[in-house]
Amino acid sequence: MKSPIEGLRKEFENRVKLGAMSMLAVNDNMGFNELKALLEVTDGNLSSHLHGLEKAGFIRVSKTFAGRKPQTTYAMTSKGREAFESHLAALEALIRQLK
Amino acid sequence: MKSPIEGLRKEFENRVKLGAMSMLAVNDNMGFNELKALLEVTDGNLSSHLHGLEKAGFIRVSKTFAGRKPQTTYAMTSKGREAFESHLAALEALIRQLK
Numbered sequence A, B: 001m002k003s004p005i006e007g008l009r010k011e012f013e014n015r016v017k018l019g020a021m022s023m024l025a026v027n028d029n030m031g032f033n034e035l036k037a038l039l040e041v042t043d044g045n046l047s048s049h050l051h052g053l054e055k056a057g058f059i060r061v062s063k064t065f066a067g068r069k070p071q072t073t074y075a076m077t078s079k080g081r082e083a084f085e086s087h088l089a090a091l092e093a094l095i096r097q098l099k
Helices: A015-025 A032-039 A043-055 A078-097 B015-025 B032-039 B043-055 B078-097
Strands: A059-066 A069-076 B059-066 B069-076
Touching: A015 A032, A015 A043, A015 A059, A015 A069, A015 A078, A015 B078, A032 A043, A032 A069, A043 A059, A069 A078, A078 B015, A078 B078, B015 B032, B015 B043, B015 B059, B015 B069, B015 B078, B032 B043, B032 B069, B043 B059, B069 B078
Parallel strands: none
Antiparallel strands: A059 A069, B059 B069
């Protein structure tokens, strides 16, 4: 019997990371406050998890200006998409084993 | 838009906890070595996560003897089943949002 957790990635265990990646999977890029509002988490919590995802190369951070206001947006990298999709496939396989 | 991580439970974030609960969801009870072999984890790693699940009231530990050999087995509690099923439902909802 195959291990039910084979293929699950430690980097996506945390719910905030899982939520951020799932948002960025279906949105080309998102701002910090957009992610924060949707995930209902604190600034500190979100920025530490986004930093972790960036360091792992799974998301890319862009700093731009909206008029004179600085704006930070996040987007999934192809490396991130590949890793996240394999994690989701492993989650789906685990859930299927329980049906 | 509902938060994609609503309903996900911190107690089941960890892959070993997730794997142990999914094994105990489909097996009335399982021995330590059985869980260890299937999850492919170390003794220390497994026992710390099983202890966490026991403390949360999600699994029950039984100490019996097979002949003269002490045997530790684990089973899911009804509280554990309820919490785990709601976690799985939230995971399925998150994955569905991505399709």
